[in-house]
Amino acid sequence: MPITTGSDGITPREGWSSRSAFVLAAVGAAVGLGNLVRFPAEAANNGGGAFVLFYIACILLIGLPVLLSETLIGRHGQASAVESVKRMAAESRASQWWGGIAGLGVVSAFMILAFYCVIGGWVLYYIGLFAADIAQSGVTGGALTNMTAEEIKALFPNLQQDGFTMSVLDVIFVAVTLMFVARGVSGGIEKASVWLMPAFFVLLLGITVYGAFTGAFSEAIAYLFTFDASKLTGPVMLAAVGQAFFSLSLGVAGMITYGSYVGRDVNLAKTSTTIAFADTSVALIAGLCIFPIVLAAGLSSDGGLGLMFDTLPHAFQSMPFGTLIGLAFFIMVGFAALTSSISLMEVPTAWAIDKFRMGRALTATIIAVAAALLGVVSAYSFNALSGFHPLGFIPLFSGEGVFSAxxxxxxxxxxxxxxxxxxxxxxxxxxxxxVDNENGLSGGLHRFWLFLVRWLCPLALTGILIVGIFPGLLPN
Incomplete structure (x- = not known):
């Protein structure tokens, strides 16, 4: 385990044990529910292969440059996200107010952690559901065969109306996340990534192979990758830009924080490219994992959480070994959710450790308790608190409960x-x-990257921001 010094140049600081450990941790942070359900549906509904090609271009021209920018800030600063930005700003003779960049990320990471763990709780519910089904009916038949299609369809809405159960599951998921974060970089976060991410990829590929032999694999390929450039309109292209941005978990200071644990011997340009490639590969494979099963069952392939928590459980009902595959699928999703929640919790934890000089275990526990409490409120926003709209006075957030806000x-x-x-x-x-000392680029590649960071990335991100604030600007 490499030991570096923090932003004060004195305090010993943990680091990743190897480049591969950093890659696995960063991929774990990036890979989440958006890769598994949102991207495949976006591709299928918006031009197939044309959308995929444009999305890959967005990853290369927008996502990857910002990813490299975030990791190089962290590696240079060797501190929490806020302190890393402040250190680079000081050495550049710029205002310390630039630390607010990462400050926004810290706040964002905490807010996402609060509602993301509620979703993690939903995953735990379905893991328990399929595990109980195996105990009752075995592994060879279809899943949930003792339930009607209407009862399966009602599972998710009924869960969302049960605030107490969702709250308990949310607290459990937060506690599991805390268990890894409290143990530190090498003793907890790295171990989770090194074990869970390979297991995730094994399950993803295994279920994909299963779907290739038992599902509508050729139909799924045609559904996902048929090239239809006519559907690649302005709004669709902007959606691809947004998907590329959010898919890599940029803007939450996670990559700055994880980058601060990287040793000086790691080439950040090559490593960032590997991370982006792995994240994109998961998104593409996820479509080949999910849609053969869904299309074979003749079900709707609309994206979103409904695809995962409503459509897929129904699809597993009629498939051989459906119970076992269903359990494996939700365990796989649980691994992806956990590695993401670990990175989200690490961002405010690392900031608070640097800011208040408290021990890691105590700091992480405080963050976890606060996130769990906000998560409980989010869980009840689907039922008992459905009428509470905390930001209802702002037109953009009118009618949104705590979770959606x-x-x-x-x-x-x-x-x-x-x-x-x-x-x-x-x-x-x-x-x-x-910047030149950290990014691992030289010559023409360095100049091209700098052009993208200076011009294309700000323009694209400004477009995402404007459309997010004024969604009516885009035609239906």
Whole structure:
């Protein structure tokens, strides 16, 4: 385990044990529910192969440059996200107010953690449901065969109306996340990533192979990748830009924080490319994992959480070994959700450790308790608190409960603003010598990356921000 010094140049600081550990942790932070359900549905409904090609271009031209910018800030600062930005700003003779870039990310990460763990609780519910089904009926038959289609369809709405059960599951998921974060970088976060991410990929590939032999695999390929450039309209292209941005978990200071644990011997450009490639691969494979099963059952392939928690449980009912595959699927989703929640909790934890000089276990526990309490309120926003709209006085958030308000504030405002300011800071404010020493690029590639960070990324992120605030600007 490498030991570096923190922002004060004295305090010993943990780091990743290897480049591969950092890659697995960063991929775990990036891979989440958006990769598994949102991207495949977006691709299928918006031009198939044309959308996929445009999305990959967005990853390369927008997502990857910002990802590299965030990791190089963290590696240079060797501190929490806020302190890392402040250190680079000081060395660039710029205002310390630039630390607010990461401050937005810290707030955003905490808010996302609160409602993300509620979703993690839903995953735990379905893991328990399929495990109980195996105990009752075995593994060879279809899933949930003792239930009618209407009863399966009612499972998710009924869960959302049960605030107490969702709250308990939310607290359990937060506690599991805390267990890893409290143990530190090498003793907890890295171990979770090194074990869970390979297991995630094994399950993803295994279920994909299962779908290839038992589902409508050829139909899924045609559904996902048929090239239809006519559907690639302006709004669809902007949606692809947003998907590329959110898919890499940019704007929440997570990559700055994880980058601060990276050793000086790691080439950040190559490593960031590996992370982006792995994240994109998961999104593409997820479509080949899910849609053969859904299409074979003749069910709707609309994206979103309904695809995961409503459509897929129904699809598993009529498939051989459906109970076992269903359990494996939700365990896989649980791994992805957990590695993401770990990174989200680490961001405010690392900031608070640097800010208040408290021990990691105590700091992480305080963050976890606060997130769990906000998560409980979010859980009840589907039922008992459904009439409570905390930001109802703002037209953009009118009618949104706590859960959806947390989602909207972070995705429409905080994340795009944070990433926009990162690109401006690295492109225009930070001293070139500092950036050149960290990014691992040279020659034409360096000049091209700098052009993207200075011009294309700010323009694209500004577009995401404007459309998030004024959705009526886009035609239906």
């Amino acid at each position: 947390l989602d909207s504030v972070t995705s429409k405002l905080l994340m795009p603003i944070g990433a926009l300011l990162v690109s401006i800071f690295i492109g225009w404010i930070a001293e070139r010598r500092l």
